[in-house]
Amino acid sequence: MSGIRIRDFQVDDLDGVLHLWEQAHPAEPVYALGEVIASCQKDHAMIAVDGEQVVGAAVGRAAHAQGWIVFFGVLPLYAERNDGLGARLLSALERRMAPLGLGKLSALLPATDQHLDDYLSASFTLKQDLHYVERTVPVRRETLAVLQELGGRMPAPGLWDRVGGMTREKELLELRLVTPLSHPEVAARHGVVAPRAAMLFGPPGTGKTTFARAVASRLGWPFVEVFPSRLAGDPRGLAGGLRETFARIEELEHAVVFIDEVEEIASRRGGEPPSATQGVTNELLKLIPEFREQEGRLLMCATNFIRALDPAFLRHGRFDYVIPIGLPDAAARAAIWRGHFPPAAGDIDLDALVDATDGFTPADIEYAARRAAQASLERALPAERDGATADASPDPTPSDPDGPTTGDYLAAIRATRRTVADDVAADFLADIDTLARL
Incomplete structure (x- = not known):
């Protein structure tokens, strides 16, 4: 152990860190190699060397008041000695990041990580019943x-x-x-x-x-x-x-x-x-x-x-x-209608709406649903025939909690002009036979 010393990362250590990554990183690392290299150069990294050879590294970055260890590894030969090198590295990284005023220093470990004992020896606490989830961001900053x-x-x-x-x-x-x-x-x-x-x-x-x-x-x-x-x-x-x-x-x-x-x-x-x-x-x-x-x-x-x-x-x-991509069948029309019913809608005869909208496109159904909702809203507003005036009631509020009815929807359907005529629908079916490639 006397020949091993721990110091700050230097640019010349990069090849050694790459070798260490190849030898000591878990099969499914949480942080990619590119992130580790970036943190070595821009954040905080402590290196263990035996003579001129890099034998261990602990790399961290800060996010507000919390620090995260993005890479920690010791060459297998040195890890097998069980002489506390891993714990020393982690403690050195904590001291290096102490001036940042961190409240916590944390690490996410794959199940296959072999360094849990090093963390525990450095006074880290193992948290139970935690789940790690991630989502790859599809658009990088440069693009x-x-x-x-x-x-x-x-x-x-x-x-x-x-x-x-x-x-x-x-x-x-x-x-x-x-x-x-x-x-x-x-x-x-x-x-x-x-x-x-x-x-x-x-x-x-x-x-x-x-x-x-x-x-x-x-x-x-x-x-x-x-x-x-x-x-x-x-x-x-x-x-x-x-x-x-x-x-x-x-x-x-x-x-x-x-x-x-x-x-x-x-x-x-x-x-x-x-x-x-x-x-x-x-x-x-x-x-x-x-x-x-x-x-x-x-x-x-x-x-x-x-x-x-x-x-x-x-x-x-x-x-x-x-x-x-054709006209929706009965099951599809039912699903589309359900997506347009507001929370206030009461007992709607869905089957009647599905039957009445045979030949409708999804856009046609959406238009009819909006029209029925508007009719329901207008019916719920205080009527002028009851003596209310615009001055007396500048901000009328709905009084009908039931929302659109089956009748509202059927009336809206009758007032909706179908986008697709019968001859167009027939041509589409013919095109499926001659041009579709599935």
Whole structure:
């Protein structure tokens, strides 16, 4: 022990700390190597050396009045001596951080960590019945500015679960897109190649954009929506603006990229003279193969008019899946209706609402629900026929606690014009047979 001394970290110790990490860190460390190196250089680190060899290290950082040990390790040969080196290192780190006025010095230990006795010898207390949870932040600080410039954002967690009904569509997206991308190792063992691009098609108002956001939320990836109309004013032209946007997206570690109403920039080419968007279509057809070469990204496009797309756009090798998003069935409509009932709603005949909204889109149901809620609110306000005036009652308050009734909802349904006509719905079913790729 006489040859071992403990001192502050020096830059020349970095290789020794790397060797120590390889030899002494647990199989599943709480802090990554990059964080440990950063704390050695910027926070607080004590090093044990035997001659010139680094044989132990204790690294800590402060967060307000609490200190955290981000790495502690002793080479196995020296740890086996059981001569108190580990406890000395921890005590030296505590003294080094004492001027910070810390109230606590804590450590998170994986179950496989071999240094618990060293902590106990240094007067640390083992806390029982604690659980360690973590969530990886998908957008690092260095790429946050790029995401903001692209107009992207992180979708709210849990958005997937808030999509009412549409069970078949959700199961399909989960199996085809989410699972291979979130568990690539498992997918690879079964010979499944993670998808890079998917097309959603169906009548307007069926929730294609919502599903794209929900997939991003389910993956925990940033969501970047590309608006061709906004790129039209780019000095490089629409095609140039599109290429520059995809080039910036390459700077993100992960991303779900979404283009809605993609038929506007990928319509059928041909004609004399060529259409004004033909150059943009050509550019997009070039960009998709380049995009597919990048891991950790998913391109999702949506169209209301899949027949208008250029045939080359849907060819194998560009889109892995062409997925129909249709009108909600009875079970889906029931789930969507339940999501729109307010707490004050009484005994609602859900079956009657489901039957009355056959052929409605989720957006149609949402509109009818809002209309019924407004009718209920207006009925609850004091009526002028009872003698109340605006001056006498400048701030009328609701007097009806029951909320919307079945009658309110049925009346709102009758007043709602369906988004999808019967012929459009029939064309969609035909398109599933001829164009869907699941």
